[in-house]
Amino acid sequence: MDSDSIPVITIDGPSASGKGTIAQLVAKKLAFHYLDSGALYRLVALSVIQSNVDSTNESALADIALNLNVRFHDSSLQLNGEDVTNSIRTEECGKLASIIARQLKVRAALLQRQRAFRQPPGLVTDGRDMGTVVFPDATLKIFLTASAEERAQRRYKQLIEKGINANIQTLLQDIYERDARDSTRDISPLKQGEDTKLLDTTSLSIEEVVNEVLRLYNACR
Ligand SMILES: Nc1ncnc2c1ncn2[C@@H]1O[C@H](COP(=O)(O)OP(=O)(O)OP(=O)(O)O)[C@@H](O)[C@H]1O
Numbered sequence: 001m002d003s004d005s006i007p008v009i010t011i012d013g014p015s016a017s018g019k020g021t022i023a024q025l026v027a028k029k030l031a032f033h034y035l036d037s038g039a040l041y042r043l044v045a046l047s048v049i050q051s052n053v054d055s056t057n058e059s060a061l062a063d064i065a066l067n068l069n070v071r072f073h074d075s076s077l078q079l080n081g082e083d084v085t086n087s088i089r090t091e092e093c094g095k096l097a098s099i100i101a102r103q104l105k106v107r108a109a110l111l112q113r114q115r116a117f118r119q120p121p122g123l124v125t126d127g128r129d130m131g132t133v134v135f136p137d138a139t140l141k142i143f144l145t146a147s148a149e150e151r152a153q154r155r156y157k158q159l160i161e162k163g164i165n166a167n168i169q170t171l172l173q174d175i176y177e178r179d180a181r182d183s184t185r186d187i188s189p190l191k192q193g194e195d196t197k198l199l200d201t202t203s204l205s206i207e208e209v210v211n212e213v214l215r216l217y218n219a220c221r
């Protein structure tokens, strides 16, 4: 099967908008593959933290990105054989991922790795530039968002459920900062493409959002 004919659904959007949750559920419903592109940036960030590399050294970071020894297994992730499923989810890792994601060489180094996930019968992927840059010919492109306050509430609930202490004001501040950094950078900024459907989920349940994405996909395939 020609790679270009394999269907792709891209779900881009700001931090904690629910991209990962929705993309995984849609992928499951369609029996498609799933790619969490943010995890790749987080893995580079974790490698930088673990190896004490200067995070402004673009060539060293591109080298790390090109040579990531990563294994995706169901919902767990291994880096160099170590389970890093939870360690890439820290606020420190997310913030550094957002900072290093501004570097052209890092983004270029991850491009082919992301495109390689386009395998039959199809792919659902989430991130910041999946529809605008990585899969510009995607079958369906969604820009998933929610108000910053709602996203902070969702993140707060998510962390408390995991037994992690959190402060709603700090989370809201982090969301504002991350949104600003990801959407104002020069290369591949987070933005809604012209051919992308906007889905504001502020007052929608997870089930309602999943059903809407499936409806849109069935309407355009
Ligand atoms: N429509 C919704 N209604 C209520 N809660 C939701 C909704 N969508 C997602 N959530 C919840 O919000 C939290 C954040 O979702 P998720 O981690 O999928 O966001 P994300 O956009 O992938 O975040 P990040 O950009 O940091 O990777 C999760 O606990 C999830 O269950």
Ligand SMILES: Nc1ccn([C@H]2C[C@H](O)[C@@H](COP(=O)(O)O)O2)c(=O)n1
Residues within 6 Å of the ligand: 015, 016, 037, 038, 039, 041, 042, 094, 097, 098, 101, 126, 127, 128, 129, 130, 178, 182
């Ligand atoms: N396609 C992508 C995916 C992620 N990033 C960067 C910017 C994010 O703030 C950071 C972490 O992503 P998350 O796991 O929170 O979705 O990684 C990007 O630039 N492009």
